[in-house]
Amino acid sequence: xxxxxASPSANPSVRPNGAGAAAILAAGIGAFLVAVFAILADQxxxxxxLMIFSKPTGPLSGVTTCAIALWLAxxxxxxxxxxxxxxxxxxxxxxxxxxxxxxxxxxxxxxxxLF
Amino acid sequence: MASxxxxxxxxxxxxxxxxDANEKVAYMEITARSFWTxxxxxxxxxxxxxxxSGALVELYRRYCTHNQSLPTERDERFxxxxxxxxxxxxxxxxxxxxxxxxxxxxxxPPPGTANLASFPQRLLMASPTTSGWHSIGMEWKEHxxxxxxxxxxxxxxxxxxxxxxxxxxxxxxxxxxxxxxxxLFASGVAGFFGAMINKNxxxxxxxxxxIVQGETK
Numbered sequence: 001x002x003x004x005x006a007s008p009s010a011n012p013s014v015r016p017n018g019a020g021a022a023a024i025l026a027a028g029i030g031a032f033l034v035a036v037f038a039i040l041a042d043q044x045x046x047x048x049x050l051m052i053f054s055k056p057t058g059p060l061s062g063v064t065t066c067a068i069a070l071w072l073a074x075x076x077x078x079x080x081x082x083x084x085x086x087x088x089x090x091x092x093x094x095x096x097x098x099x100x101x102x103x104x105x106x107x108x109x110x111x112x113x114l115f
Numbered sequence: 116m117a118s119x120x121x122x123x124x125x126x127x128x129x130x131x132x133x134x135d136a137n138e139k140v141a142y143m144e145i146t147a148r149s150f151w152t153x154x155x156x157x158x159x160x161x162x163x164x165x166x167x168s169g170a171l172v173e174l175y176r177r178y179c180t181h182n183q184s185l186p187t188e189r190d191e192r193f194x195x196x197x198x199x200x201x202x203x204x205x206x207x208x209x210x211x212x213x214x215x216x217x218x219x220x221x222x223x224p225p226p227g228t229a230n231l232a233s234f235p236q237r238l239l240m241a242s243p244t245t246s247g248w249h250s251i252g253m254e255w256k257e258h259x260x261x262x263x264x265x266x267x268x269x270x271x272x273x274x275x276x277x278x279x280x281x282x283x284x285x286x287x288x289x290x291x292x293x294x295x296x297x298x299l300f301a302s303g304v305a306g307f308f309g310a311m312i313n314k315n316x317x318x319x320x321x322x323x324x325x326i327v328q329g330e331t332k
Contacts, residue, residue, distance in 0.1 A: 014280065014283045015276075015277060015280045015283075015284075017284055017286070017287055019273075019276050019277075020273045020276065020277060020284060020287040020290075021287075023269045023272045023273050023276075024269060024273070024287070024290045024291075024294070026269070027265050027266055027268075027269035027294060030265040031262045031265055031266070031297075034258055034259075034261050034262060034265075035258065038258045054214065056214075056217075056218030057213055057214055057217055057218055058217075058221060060213055060217065060257055060258075061213065061214075063258070064209075064213065064258075064261050067261065068261075068265075071265060075269075075272075089284075089286040089287065089290075090286060093286055093289070093290045096290065097290070097293060100262070100266075100293075100294065100297055103262055104259065104262065104297065104300070104301070107255055107258040107259040107262075108255055108259075109250060109251050109254040109255055110251065112254075
């Protein structure tokens with residue numbers, strides 16, 4: 001996602017939107033990753049066993065831990081890159097909402113089972 | 116009116132005695148697993164759902180109406196605390212669900228077990244009329260629920276960072292509202308299936324807790 005400009009906002013009282021955009025896009029990524037890891041663990045026996053971080057909870061423990069770790073990493077990286085910038089928020093929002101919608105859709109078992 | 120003698124005691128601490136046949140004792144008791152399910156569902160989950168509607172109203176009232184005045188510092192602090200509390204509730208709900216209740220739900224019975232009452236997943240899957248509650252309900256719930264804390268943590272993070280400056284970022288506010296709506300939907304799905312699954316195959320077992328003990332008339 002490209003930055004509109006790399007400098008802080010012209011109006012110093014208006015905080016650049018980059019930090020918010022980073023949080024929003026990362027949340028979309030996180031929601032999508034929950035679904036992706038769930039499908040991977042469901043489709044592959046090897047990945048399923050790799051995802052068992054906690055035996056009583058089973059693969060759900062690894063699926064959610066991996067998704068959360070990557071969501072937080074994405075948030076930290078995007079925040080570091082965008083916090084002092086104004087970015088093209090319409091595009092960031094669109095990407096985040098598509099990822100969020102896919103996350104919701106792909107966690108629904110009849111759809112997840114298509115893969 | 117029945118006289119109440121004792122309160123919240125595990126059975127091991129306050130054993131049930133029926134020595135006196137003439138004494139009619141009424142118990143209100145709950146198993147430890149049911150108690151945890153209540154904490155997870157009613158304590159964290161339902162409270163989160165209620166809080167979601169409050170957050171949506173507050174965000175809409177504050178930023179999406181034609182009200183041009185900036186929220187006061189006190190209002191802003193309230194919203195920050197409210198969203199952080201919601202994020203904590205959402206995380207507590209998914210973590211207690213995944214690491215305390217779900218292991219009881221998915222426990223595998225020893226071979227030859229006829230009574231599946233203590234093995235809810237197997238109990239649901241044993242009948243074609245209930246297997247969908249697991250294969251669709253639980254399979255969806257256990258994953259979609261995690262979208263709620265992710266979304267609300269993001270919302271809390273943005274409000275913490277921007278505060279009253281959000282008034283200058285309509286697109287940020289719009290995205291925030293969509294994520295909070297989504298978190299309401301995700302937690303609603305999880306709550307609905309959690310309630311229905313627990314109705315069809317309750318998570319039961321563990322020590323018995325006497326909530327109320329008294330005498331019947």
